Amino acid sequence: MKIGIVAEFNPLHSGHRYLIECARKIADENNGEVICVMSEFFTQRGEVAIVDGYTRAKEAVRSGCDMVIALPYLGSVAYGDDFAKKSIEILSGAGITHLIFGTENEDVSMFEEIYTKQQNKNREEYKKLLKTGLNHAKINSVLFGLENNNPNFSLAYSYYKAIREADLDIKLIPVKREGQGLNSGDVSEQVHLSATAIRNNINDEKIEKYLSKEMFADLRKENMAAEAELFPYLKYKILTLGKVGIEKIYDVSEGLENRIYEASLKVENYSDLVNLIATKRYSNKKIQRALLHILTNTTKEDYKKYFSTNNFRVLAVKKNKAAIIREINREGKIILHPLLNSKNSMNFEHDIKVARIYELLFSKKDIFRENIQIID
Template sequence: MRTVGIIVEYNPFHNGHLYHLQQSLKITKSDAVIAVMSGHFLQRGEPALLNKWTRAEMALRGGCDVVVELPVAYSSQAAEWFAYGAAALLDATGVVDALCFGSEAGDIAPLRRVARLLAHEPDAFAGFMADELRTGASYPAAYSGAVRRFMAAAGDAEAAAFPFEQPNNTLGLHYLLALERLGSAIEPFSLRREKAGYSQTSITDAQIASATAIRKLVAESPSPDCAAPFVPASTLELLLRDHEAGRGRNSWQHYVPQLFHKLVSEPAAALGRYHEISEGLEHRIKRALPELTELSFEPLLERLKTKRYTRTKLQRALLAILLGHDKELLAPDRLRTGVQYIRVLGYSERGRELLKRMRKSAKLPILQSAAGHAADFPYLALDVQATSVYALAWPDASPRDLFRDYYEKPISI
């Protein structure tokens, strides 16, 4: 059974995701799909609209065969570690033959050449990166500029002209770089991203809209019914189910009381120990708090933003504070060791067969829940904590909701 791996957030699962899933099977000539999916907090430093079990069910109903969780230690990171954690998980299953990701360009050849060079000449690239950062550029802008200079110096004009500043091209490069560093035999493929862009908030197509635009539409409407043209019927059913239960619209604003409690009560030195807090950001936060005119997330972001501190960078930093992620726990040396377990969120009938194969071939233990394991795996303990914080947004949250990781078994369809 040839198997393709995909790396997803499904926030929520929509028609564009369905297209990517179907095309991934087609272009890789695969029979089954394993999805590595972010849990409750995502790569741009945001809470997911819906909980991870609902989104896993969306994925399974949409055609995925096995859904495994990307731990929050990786899911809330910048592109490099997000990609590394996800690629390491796919490789660790022992059953994934191909990886298919979406990109703005759809051309994988220049990305592969860059990844091979970066994997073997990191010191040379580091010099270009330091130069770019000294200009005051944001990290993403500095990275794309450094890659261009690095490839130009290597004599690869085509790669030097590649649009690395586009987010899915950047993420794709990091997937390939992770596979190189892991020495993985997984074969990569890229599918050109059509129509709605990654961060596009407007809707310009009758059936395809970005997840960002769909979330905005749902947030501004009394019912998720408004998303019907842009999502499969199974997704709409689950959106409505969670909405009726009062659990379908999580956003940063739901966590303002918890976040501001930490920002106000902890001194700047304590804030400085959290992951992503650097270059005096802790002092900038402390100075900004008395200047706010309302206790709201967006005004805080606007007060903190600069050319260097992008919205996404700030969201990840504030998320690290909210979740208590300190620098030591998420240090590069610890992240580089990779995920220490495979947490299954759900599977289909075909997925059941895949799991049987995984139990024989996987390089890591396969977990059905966190029960009895959180003490053994520090990053699993972070996932349990992330679920507890996430559930605090629900008005009727119970202790069982807060510790659902201990009780919930994988979804089977």
Template sequence: MKAVGIVVEYNPFHNGHHFQVTKARQITNADVVIAVMSASFLQRGEPAIVSKWFRTQMALACGVDIVIELPYIYSTQKAETFANGAISLLAEMGVNFINFGSESGNIQDFEHLLTFMRQNKVAFDRHVKENMKLGYSYPRATSTAFTQLNPDCDTLSLTEPNNILGFHYMKAIQDQGYSIQATTTLRRQAHYHDQQISEGSIASATSIRQAIQNGELSEIKHVMPTESYQLLKSYKQTYSLLHTWQDYYDLLQYKVLSTPVTHLRMIYECEEGLEYRVKNVSKRATSFSDWMQQLKTKRYTWTRLQRLATHILTNTTKLEMKEALSQQTPEYIRLLGMNTLGQAYLNQSKKNRSVPLITKPAKAKGITAFLEERATNIYLSPLSSEVRRKEMSEQFSRHPIIAH
């Protein structure tokens, strides 16, 4: 059996995701689609709108055969680290292909980009450092460096989020020596940053999340598969919320105000005196959005600061993350869900895996599991005390979802 891997957040699962799952299987002629999915906190430094279990159900209901967890140590990172972690897990799962969405839809464009960047690495790194000295944020410094190297724009742009991730997926495959074939699916209709829900069947995840935050669930029904939409509604009915940063702001504010700057300085991604700025802003801000607006500078992007907020909230230190990322291979693979086809694939491929595939976190050992458990418990904190206690206890005993 051949497998294609996709890297996902499904925050939440919408029609664009369903299109990619379908195309990934068609393009590669794979028997099985394996999704490595971010758990509780995401790459842009946000809590997932619904739990990983509900998002796993969404995926399995809409064409994915196996869902595995992308742990906190990878899911809350810049593109390169995020991609390295995701690809290493998919490689351990034995995928023959990966597929990612892009504005280009042409894998040769990414191959040319990878060659171009390798040939110009020294000059690129020099431009990035020079731009950082000018006070640019890292994403702006890198995109500007790319333009400086390639003023005629005859190579795929490294300014689009999906192009950046696609580039890093392919770079990770090459750097780590995996024999995985990369493929890409052309993104349809909606642009990544679109703020408004489209009238068509495809909308950006950004616009969908915006509608959810505004309490406009009926506005997104036509851009989500029925099963996914019903699960989203069910989560809200069951837990009385859909997770947003505002649900965590009181806890974040308490954490910042009660923590000495000497310890804030030890938090992962807290650099260049940010601990003082974080402390001062927390005394004045009235909401998470207000906190972010006051904290943001030209040098630090909204995403970068949200990731810092996540690490403050979860008390993740630089030393802990350094230890976790120093592992040469993933410490384990956590299975979140599968269907009968996925189960058959796992049985067939089990002899080829060098990393343990676990079905319960109690079997997971090491720093990765420790940080994941802590992040999960923090993620559950906005729930009512009784529900929170039940969910926390079940984290250690919950088996993967099996869809029939």
């Protein structure tokens, strides 16, 4: 048995540790392993990871994972279906038999019904809702019964959809989430605190109880990449690319380049830029992802070239489980690289470029070339 986890761990907190502990318990009872795929520099919501990937991966292994594989940038900063598709592709290549995830609603029996509805969706009804100004994600939620569920449940459905479309034999293990959701509140009275709530209360000493001592210390050490630091680089990139250049950027379509360029001339901070561009059709998350693609110069051609890669980096592994890497590489479905060198670096050209941007924001050097973290 191999249990997979898809994560960002931004940062890794008590709720994440609970999920890992559940996976660890099941794996140990079945002589199995726990393998995680994790975003590295930027997140699915289009945000900067507040702690670097190696640090978060090391914490994940200390918490009970056997290995952490880096999810490439184009899988990390993507809408739900692409995020899930790439994550499941990696975990399937690593040989997982089960996928464990946290969700407020453990009843995933409706997924097959939703999937069937999607295959037979009413095109006319879809077009009608599109004219109201709703974005594609919201329309799917309304049409297929996901509107009353939170993002975690919708993402869980995306995992199911990716598994179903690839015809994989991977079983789902939903785990009931406890504690606070996305909105921050009184951080002292929660069973578990969400990663978003922790980021929103980063200067509150009360968050310490939701983090390990190591992670809390790492958060305090990091030079936080504030929006104020990111904005000048982004605005420079928008103005130098111009509307024609922005149109070539991945996930920019339907005239969005015009809104982005015009908005950049009117604002002086990142938050105002996002809010000015966003509409009912273009959610804040979509705008944040598009802006990151501009910042990293990720074009539509880059997506075609790099999204389909089967080469992935290992960020951390438990010392007594290092043989897993060789076993997976022998199977040949995916290729894992524990170290970056002159022979394999060509497989990671785009992610190296993305890493340079992250280093610029955090005033660090060669994060991408750090050695795999081997944990006793």
